[in-house]
Amino acid sequence: MKKEARTLHSKAVDSLVIAVDHFNRAWDRGRTEAVLIMLDRAFELLLKAIIVHKGGNIREKAKEGTTIGFDVCLRKCFSDAKLKCLSEEEVLALQALNTLRDAAQHHMIEVCEDLLYVHAQSAVTLFTRLVLEVLKKPLRDEIPNRILPVCAKPPSDLSVLFDVEFEDIKKMVAPGSRKRLDAKAKLRSLAILQASLDGRRSQPTEAELDKVVKRINAGDDWRVIFPGVSTLTIHEEASGPGLTIRITKNQGESVQLVQEGDPNATVVAVKKVNELDYYNLGARDMARKLKLTQHKMLWVMDRANLAADPDHHKVIKVGAMAHKRYSGPCLKKLREILEDPAVHDAYSNRNAPKVAINA
Template sequence: MRKEAKHLYQKAIDSLTLSIELFNRPNDCGRIHGVLIFMNHSFEMLLKASIIHKGGKIKEKGAKETIGFGACVRKGFSDNTIKFLSDTDVLTLQTINGLRDAAQHYTLEMSEQYLYFQAQAGLTLFRDIAKKVFNIDLKTQLPVRVLPLSTTPPMDIQAFFSTEVQEIKKLLAPKSRKKLEATEKLRALAIMENAIQGNESQPSDTELKALAKRLSKATNWGQLFPSVSTLSFTQNGYGPSLDLRITKSEGVPVTVVPEGTPGAGVVAIKRVNELDFYNLGRDQLAKKLGLTGPKTTAAVKHFGIKDDPECFKHLKVGNVPFDRYSQKAIEKIKEGLKTKTIEEIWNER
């Protein structure tokens, strides 16, 4: 491991240990925001260490400071030369970062169940990245006792959100005088919903008021948090070896968009129409590349375009099948042609 990466990795371990230590403390003073702040910092250090270890850069040319959390996630997910994050990893990271932002800059109320889910899912993801990138088994670097523990057993996400929504409804009841507490709990749930949609911004007061108003009329929490309703938690093992991962039941499709795209989050936006994303046929792709159809087909095969789900998808409209390419296929082929000409590819057929 490079010296800089090793130093950052150790910082990540230090913050992770403090996060878990705060989770397990019997005193609630500063516990929630302490857990989130240190866990978020541990991931930023881990992501930067991973990027450096895989040959990437964490400082833009001429910049005085290193890239931030969002840019680290973006590199780890969308940079094909160093990619080490999956779309579900991104959801976990976005949620933790959003909760940390609210806890550090304003107020946030989380139930023990919700904090447990985030802490355990975070620990599992840290363990996964450490193994994938550095081939390090996390249990060799932490005392076996340093793991999140909870006095209340975890429930599945459906039961959890249903319970949380019912609790918020009680807090919002007439004469309860607990509107602020209800808003803080609602903010925590809204942050997760926003993260799944790829929206890194905090929910505004206006949005939370509207959500609270809808909550009183909703009969199903899925109406309020439609994206969360597509998720589930997978749990393996027990005790010190417990793994908890956020997974997508129905799938929340993600796509990489240029940084700064209006309305886009850190990495992902919801793909509403597949044909809008995979908007090129073979001949349209050829025209964009300035190649003949047959030479485009040769390039597609040579550069493995059909193996990249961000570049290609076989779609059906009714019963008619279509091979469709995205704009990313153009970029990938053009980049490949810088190292090998189309004539060389054509002659090697």
């Protein structure tokens, strides 16, 4: 492992230990904020260690001496074929954690004990997987196995957890209650999760929280107010202690990419759309629109490594059948690539040694 990657990994482990230490301590003052901030730092440093280890770049091109931020680390480790180490569900969990950290560091937030445990334990689980599978450095070699978040009664169902939390919030925002500010701090954590799942990287405004309060007093259920949050579930790992958070897809929700140009967009988001509406082209459709043979279209896709980018290609299962599907952005990218005459020359000489195409 490169020296820089080794140092970043060591600092990441330090931050994880501090986060778990704060979670387990008896003193509550500043505990939630410390846990969220240090977990977030642990993953930013770990992702940078992975990027460096895999030969990627963590320096900002436009700002000399500055390294990339959390969002860019996530994007690289999710959509860059060379660096990919995160699944869609893991990115969703990490971008939610990062947005919660923003609220904890820059404003105020109230996270119920059970939900804080879920974030802490799932973070340890994911951290353990990444250092073992990518860096080949088992976490048990760095810290004792006893360094885990401790919970007297670990939650097993997020919907039950949110039911209990929402009942408390309803009492706090009822007419005549003087706990509305505390209720908004609790609602902020749910609103942040929903925004993250919607692909928006933003903190809820006071006006937005006031609207949520009105909906609560009007009798709306939390599943109606925060539909994306209702798709989150706890999945217990088959081996070893720990939890991970994943998105259930049997409720009509599917994961779709967010374009990088949007400054308020997160890395991935859950949208109420059919995946086939996004990946709406088959290989034959692509070839026809490009006025190419299907063989040539697939040859260019392979040389440009576009199929490795989830923004361009996905294998979608319908029943027992698996279908390779392509997106509109993929079609656009291929058109740009095909403007270079050298690509056509390379195809004509395709029996020569393989040469990659710059995408």
